Amino acid sequence: MDPNTxxxxxxxxxxxxxxxxxxxxxxYRRDLTQFFEYLREGWGVNDxxxxxxxxxxxxxxxxxxxxxxxxxxxxxxxxxxxxxxFLHREGWIPxxxxxxxxxxxxxxxxxxxxxxxxxxxxxxxxxxxxxxEIRDRAMIEFLYASGMRGSELTGLRLGDLDLQQQVARVLGxxxxxxxxxxxxxxxxxxxxxxxxxxxxxxxxxxVFVTRTGRPLTRTHLWQRIRKTFQRLAFLxxxxxxxxxxxxxxxxxxxxADLRSIQELLGHKSITATQIYTQLSLEKTLEEYHRxxxxxSDE
Numbered sequence: 001m002d003p004n005t006x007x008x009x010x011x012x013x014x015x016x017x018x019x020x021x022x023x024x025x026x027x028y029r030r031d032l033t034q035f036f037e038y039l040r041e042g043w044g045v046n047d048x049x050x051x052x053x054x055x056x057x058x059x060x061x062x063x064x065x066x067x068x069x070x071x072x073x074x075x076x077x078x079x080x081x082x083x084x085x086f087l088h089r090e091g092w093i094p095x096x097x098x099x100x101x102x103x104x105x106x107x108x109x110x111x112x113x114x115x116x117x118x119x120x121x122x123x124x125x126x127x128x129x130x131x132x133e134i135r136d137r138a139m140i141e142f143l144y145a146s147g148m149r150g151s152e153l154t155g156l157r158l159g160d161l162d163l164q165q166q167v168a169r170v171l172g173x174x175x176x177x178x179x180x181x182x183x184x185x186x187x188x189x190x191x192x193x194x195x196x197x198x199x200x201x202x203x204x205x206x207v208f209v210t211r212t213g214r215p216l217t218r219t220h221l222w223q224r225i226r227k228t229f230q231r232l233a234f235l236x237x238x239x240x241x242x243x244x245x246x247x248x249x250x251x252x253x254x255x256a257d258l259r260s261i262q263e264l265l266g267h268k269s270i271t272a273t274q275i276y277t278q279l280s281l282e283k284t285l286e287e288y289h290r291x292x293x294x295x296s297d298e
Contacts, residue, residue, distance in 0.1 A: 001049050001092065002047075003046065003047070006048060006049070006092065007032055007033070007036070010028070010087075011025050011028060013086060027075075027079075028079050028082075031075065031076045031080075032079055032080070032083055034076070035048075035079075038234075039051065039059075041230070041231075041234055043055055048083075048087075049092050052097055053097045053098070053101060056080060056101065060073055060076070062235075062236050062237070063236055077098075112245060113245045113246040113248075113249040113250070114235075114238070114243075114246045118233065119246060121233070122232050122233045122235075123141065123144075125232075126232060132211065134189075135193050135200075136224050136225075137189050138186075138189040138190045138192065139208055140225060140228065141188075141189040142168075142182065142189070142190060143243040143244065144186070144243045144246060145181060145182060145247070146168065146170075146182065146186070146247070146264075147180065147264050148170060148180055149172070149240065149266075150218050150222065151218050152170050152171070152172060152266075153208065153221065154206070154218055154221055155206070156170070156207045156208065157206060158205045158207055161207065163187055163190065163191065166182040166183070166184075167179045168180050168182055170266070172266035173266065176266065176268075178263065178264075178266050180264060197209070200212075201213045208221075226239060244265070247264075248261050248265060251264075
């Protein structure tokens with residue numbers, strides 16, 4: 001069954017029979033459209049009546065894993081529950097796959113980080129050709145190479161870059177100045193972008209600009225990163241802070257000390273950085289239980 005037809009009938013039901021407000025109906029439309037996109041791109045499923053509990057559970061888990069707030073995930077789960085209850089009542093499906101779906105696990109309170117393998121696969125296989133994609137590649141490479149905040153990236157000026165020394169000057173929270181690294185891959189991506197930057201007819205000296213040459217906003221940055229990882233790797237909810245967390249976690253995994261990571265991240269207190277120690281410990285224990293001969297069940 002065509003998902004748009006089912007969605008239109010469901011939204012009509014919400015508006016006409018349940019008397020929900022236009023804003024609430026529109027929220028249902030957004031949440032369910034995102035789910036249909038996930039089914040199509042992630043699972044090759046074009047008919048929501050063919051969905052099983054497994055796809056729904058994996059969808060909700062991916063939202064949690066890649067940075068969506070718990071309240072947002074619960075709202076999307078509620079939209080799915082109501083949608084499939086409607087389909088079941090109308091006879092479109094024999095049973096409701098959302099019934100007795102396990103609740104979300106409690107929040108761990110730790111930042112999510114993409115694995116090194118995932119980032120390497122996405123970035124190494126990406127061959128951008130359009131100017132906008134060349135810009136986006138430079139932004140993502142730079143964020144992962146430097147650990148910058150999204151707001152720091154959008155505020156970056158051309159004069160802050162020193163590609164020869166491979167460093168950038170950043171004004172962080174409280175206008176505290178620090179210098180962050182520009183790795184080799186990030187430098188290459190930045191050079192490629194700076195070569196075609198004039199095509200955007202920039203009206204500012206901000207490094208990253210929009211199609212119309214204006215400074216890139218934080219919201220626009222989040223949208224571009226989210227859509228890029230969704231399109232290239234079916235990863236949902238990736239945002240600048242995920243790349244920042246990945247930067248810090250991978251540094252720690254490779255032996256960097258907390259004080260160095262604190263300086264690179266621009267944390268005022270070492271306490272804010274120590275959360276990454278727990279992330280690294282979890283990985284260490286996982287490797288121990290997998291590898292130690294005395295941990296084997298055999």
